[in-house]
Amino acid sequence: MSTRAAIGIQKSNFQVLGAYIHYDGYPEYTLHHLSKFYSVPINAESIVNLGGIKLLEPRIEKVVQISPGRPILFNTLKDFIEHFKAFYCEHFYLYTPLNKWKEVK
Secondary structure, eight states: OOOOEEEEEEOTTSOEEEEEEOSOOSTTTHHHHHHHHSOSHHHHHHHHTTOEESSOOSSGGGOOBOTTOSOEEESSHHHHHHHHHTTTOOEEEEEOTTSOEEEEO
């Protein structure tokens, strides 16, 4: 089985730009990779802008994109979480204005 997750970037107006991850969404893997390889704003934006991916990889060139193929803009963090819960996401990660990834619930 896959552990699905969602990643998002918190915008200055508290909107969230979100994307889907199908495999290995548990924190020991995904949060570790996000923090280690996607902690710079341009890298965080690049991975979220893919919209949907199979598995988070250390190098963005190795990431396989899946549909929807573009990120979704949500008005609130709650909307982001509720939307991806419908896709059976178990973990939700947010890139904050402090340039840090964290798990949110």
